Amino acid sequence: xxxxxxxxxxxxxxxxxxxxxxxxxxxxxxxxxxxxxxxxxxxxxxxxxxxxxxxxxxxxxxxxxxxxxxxxxxxxxxxxxxxxxxxxxxxxxxxxxxxxxxxxxxxxxxxxxxxxxxxxxxxxxxxxxxxxxxxxxxxxxxxxxxxxxxxxxxxxxxxxxxxxxxxxxxxxxxxxxxxx
Amino acid sequence: xxxxxxxxxxxxxxxxxxxxxxxxxxxxxxxxxxxxxxxxxxxxxxxxxxxxxxxxxxxxxxxxxxxxxxxxxxxxxxxxxxxxxxxxxxxxxxxxxxxxxxxxxxxxxxxxxxxxxxxxxxxxxxxxxxxxxxxxxxxxxxxxxxxxxxxxxxxxxxxxxxxxxxxxxxxxxxxxxxxxxxxxxxxxxxxxxxxxxxxxxxxxxxxxxxxxxxxxxxxxxxxxxxxxxxxxxxx
Numbered sequence: 001x002x003x004x005x006x007x008x009x010x011x012x013x014x015x016x017x018x019x020x021x022x023x024x025x026x027x028x029x030x031x032x033x034x035x036x037x038x039x040x041x042x043x044x045x046x047x048x049x050x051x052x053x054x055x056x057x058x059x060x061x062x063x064x065x066x067x068x069x070x071x072x073x074x075x076x077x078x079x080x081x082x083x084x085x086x087x088x089x090x091x092x093x094x095x096x097x098x099x100x101x102x103x104x105x106x107x108x109x110x111x112x113x114x115x116x117x118x119x120x121x122x123x124x125x126x127x128x129x130x131x132x133x134x135x136x137x138x139x140x141x142x143x144x145x146x147x148x149x150x151x152x153x154x155x156x157x158x159x160x161x162x163x164x165x166x167x168x169x170x171x172x173x174x175x176x177x178x179x180x
Numbered sequence: 181x182x183x184x185x186x187x188x189x190x191x192x193x194x195x196x197x198x199x200x201x202x203x204x205x206x207x208x209x210x211x212x213x214x215x216x217x218x219x220x221x222x223x224x225x226x227x228x229x230x231x232x233x234x235x236x237x238x239x240x241x242x243x244x245x246x247x248x249x250x251x252x253x254x255x256x257x258x259x260x261x262x263x264x265x266x267x268x269x270x271x272x273x274x275x276x277x278x279x280x281x282x283x284x285x286x287x288x289x290x291x292x293x294x295x296x297x298x299x300x301x302x303x304x305x306x307x308x309x310x311x312x313x314x315x316x317x318x319x320x321x322x323x324x325x326x327x328x329x330x331x332x333x334x335x336x337x338x339x340x341x342x343x344x345x346x347x348x349x350x351x352x353x354x355x356x357x358x359x360x361x362x363x364x365x366x367x368x369x370x371x372x373x374x375x376x377x378x379x380x381x382x383x384x385x386x387x388x389x390x391x392x393x394x395x396x397x398x399x400x401x402x403x404x405x406x407x408x409x410x411x412x413x414x415x
Binding site for chain 2: 116126127131134157164167170177178
C-alpha cells in the first residue's frame with residue numbers, strides 16, 4: 001500500500017471523527033500545527049524517525065509537543081497513534097489531505113499564491129475576487145513568499161499550477177537558447 | 181632282366197679297366213739305361229746331373245689290343261674305349277630322362293626369366309618415356325607456375341594497394357567526421373557556457389534592479405492573464 005493511500009485513510013478517519021464531534025475546523029487546525037512543527041524541525045524529525053530511539057521516548061516527545069501546542073484530545077490521540085504505528089512521517093501529508101477534505105466538505109477552494117516579496121492587500125483582494133468569479137466557489141488564499149522567484153506570481157490550486165515568475169521565465173529562455 | 185645284364189657287363193668292364201689301371205700304376209719304371217750289369221755312374225757336374233734327372237723316358241709302343249691285359253705296362257686302347265662306351269651307355273640310360281627334364285625345366289625357367297626381363301624392360305621403357313614426357317612438361321609447368329605466381333602477386337599487389345587506398349580514405353573520412361563532431365561539441369559547449377553565463381548575469385541584474393513597482397506590475401499582468409485564460413472557468 002502506498003504512503004498516499006495510507007495518508008488518505010488516516011485523513012478520512014480524522015475527518016469523520018471531526019465531523020462527528022462537530023470540531024472539524026479545530027481538528028484540522030491542530031493536525032496542521034503538529035504537521036508544521038514536525039516539518040519545520042530537522043532535529044525533531046531525526047529523533048522521531050530514528051529507530052534507535054526507544055518507543056517510550058518517542059511517545060514522550062509527541063506528548064510533550066501536543067501539550068506545548070495545546071492541541072485537542074483527538075489530535076493528540078491521533079498523533080500518538082501514528083507514533084505507535086511508526087507513521088509519524090506521514091503527518092504533513094495527512095494534514096494536507098485533511099485540509100483538502102475539509103475544504104471540499106465546506107465547498108471551499110484553497111489556492112496557494114507564492115510571490116518573491118509581500119505584495120499589497122489590494123492585489124490579494126483582486127486575486128481572491130477573480131478566483132471566486134472564475135471558479136464560482138469560495139476561495140481561501142494561502143500566501144507564501146519565495147525570493148528565488150525574483151518576481152512574478154506562482155498560483156497553485158490543487159493540481160493546477162500557474163507560474164509567471166521571472167525565475168521560470170529565465171529558465172525557459174535558457175532552455176530555448178540551449179541546443180537539445 | 182635287361183637291366184641285370186647291363187649291370188653285369190658294366191661291373192665286368194669296370195673290374196677289367198680297374199685291374200688294368202692298377203697294374204699300370206703298380207709296375208715300376210724301367211731303369212733309364214737298361215743293362216744287366218751294374219755300371220759305375222760317373223760323377224758329373226751339377227749341371228749335367230740336373231739334366232739327367234729332368235729327362236723323361238720315351239713312351240711305350242701303342243697297343244690297340246693285347247691279350248695280356250693283367251700284366252701290361254700300358255692298358256690296351258680297346259679296353260679304354262670299351263670302358264668309355266660303357267660309361268657313355270650308363271650315362272645315357274640313367275641320365276637321359278632327368279637331364280632332359282632338368283634341361284626342359286631350365287629352358288622354361290630361362291624363358292620365364294627372359295619374359296620377366298622383357299616385361300621389366302617394357303615397363304622401364306614406358307616409365308622412361310613417361311618420365312621423359314614429365315621432364316619435358318616440367319619446363320612448361322615451371323613457366324606456367326612462374327606466370328601464375330607473377331599474375332597472382334600482381335593481383336595481390338593491386339588488391340593491397342586498393343585496400344590501403346580504401347583504408348586511407350576511410351581513416352580520412354573518420355577523422356573528418358570526428359573533427360566535425362568535435363567542432364559541433366565545442367560550439368555546443370561554448371553556447372551552453374555563454375547561455376549559462378548570460379542567464380546568471382541576467383538573474384543578478386534582475387535581482388538588483390527589480391523594484392516594488394515592478395513586482396506590482398508583474399502581479400497585475402498575472403491577474404490579467406488569469407482572467408484572460410480562465411474567463412470560462414477553472415474546470
